[in-house]
């Protein structure tokens with residue numbers, strides 16, 4: 597039997613998760629919600645995806661455009677086993693009551709606070725914690741990226757200090773900035789360090805900046821080690837870590853632009869780079885400190901996590917079975 601999945605909020609993350617669900621042989625995409633009949637709604641329809649109005653309040657917009665919807669969110673909730681809430685940050689918490697009332701499981705995203713769910717989630721780090729849970733939060737793209745690499749070396753970590761250089765807006769976003777400034781998050785730590793701790797118990801502090809780019813985030817990671825590691829050890833560990841790839845500057849990977857071009861060259865849907873990109877030459881050990889620099893494709897790294905969270909919540913597969921299945925279905929390189 598396939599798990600019936602609905603998506604509430606068919607935006608940047610929602611449309612990618614919807615696509616990923618259609619690639620799974622143990623899941624069925626029942627429908628997605630939209631607040632208005634824009635080009636994304638028409639495209640979903642062309643793809644044969646049933647489109648539901650996100651609430652009764654939005655129905656007049658669809659009626660005015662003669663766009664026939666399959667129903668409203670309430671109808672969708674009655675047809676599914678699980679809803680993936682990919683609405684804008686903070687909205688998921690408000691939607692939770694609707695999901696509880698109908699008794700459907702729900703996955704929330706990183707824009708929600710940790711207490712919206714029973715556990716926060718990064719598949720390779722804590723898949724087991726989501727087994728049979730009703731409410732799970734897939735952490736933010738930055739937190740997912742940090743967790744993937746730090747989880748791989750966690751037994752060596754005394755203390756982590758990481759600087760997050762975040763993209764100002766997604767490529768399709770015309771409302772956010774800055775477009776000519778660097779904006780620090782003056783709260784220290786930024787939410788990323790505490791968020792990593794909702795998944796793995798390590799000592800970590802983060803600071804964060806927003807810069808005028810749309811394509812990726814970059815992290816500068818510094819780790820105080822509690823036991824010795826060599827550069828070669830770290831390279832070996834990351835080479836053997838799923839959803840982490842090493843890229844070499846000497847092969848032309850000078851910046852995030854070439855990383856995205858790499859994803860385009862792979863003919864990845866929406867140039868998704870699901871894997872965290874670590875610059876190989878940036879891995880360095882100085883005394884008891886490890887340094888490395890990584891980049892995160894914010895629009896896609898959390899997508900496989902949502903798929904694995906569904907399998908954990910219905911206990912459909914064990915951790916590695918699910919990760920391998922998801923990786924294969926999305927063409928994730930390792």
Ligand SMILES: NC(=O)C1=CN([C@@H]2O[C@H](COP(=O)(O)OP(=O)(O)OC[C@H]3O[C@@H](n4cnc5c(N)ncnc54)[C@H](O)[C@@H]3O)[C@@H](O)[C@H]2O)C=CC1
Pocket residue numbers: 604605606607608609610629630631650682683684685686687705706707708735736737766894895898
């Ligand atoms: N864009 C990113 O880089 C990442 C975002 N996230 C998180 O994923 C969540 C979604 O973010 P995005 O996809 O970027 O947002 P988005 O703005 O691209 O998409 C949200 C969608 O929800 C729709 N929506 C608005 N109000 C709604 C309502 N009342 N009911 C149903 N749908 C409604 C919007 O029209 C839009 O289509 C947030 O929690 C965010 O923090 C996580 C990782 C990366």
Ligand SMILES: O=C(OP(=O)(O)O)[C@H](O)COP(=O)(O)O
Pocket residue numbers: 685706707736737738739762788894
């Ligand atoms: O939630 C995200 O996108 P958003 O800034 O569009 O809400 C990304 O995951 C990045 O957010 P973060 O930098 O707070 O981790």
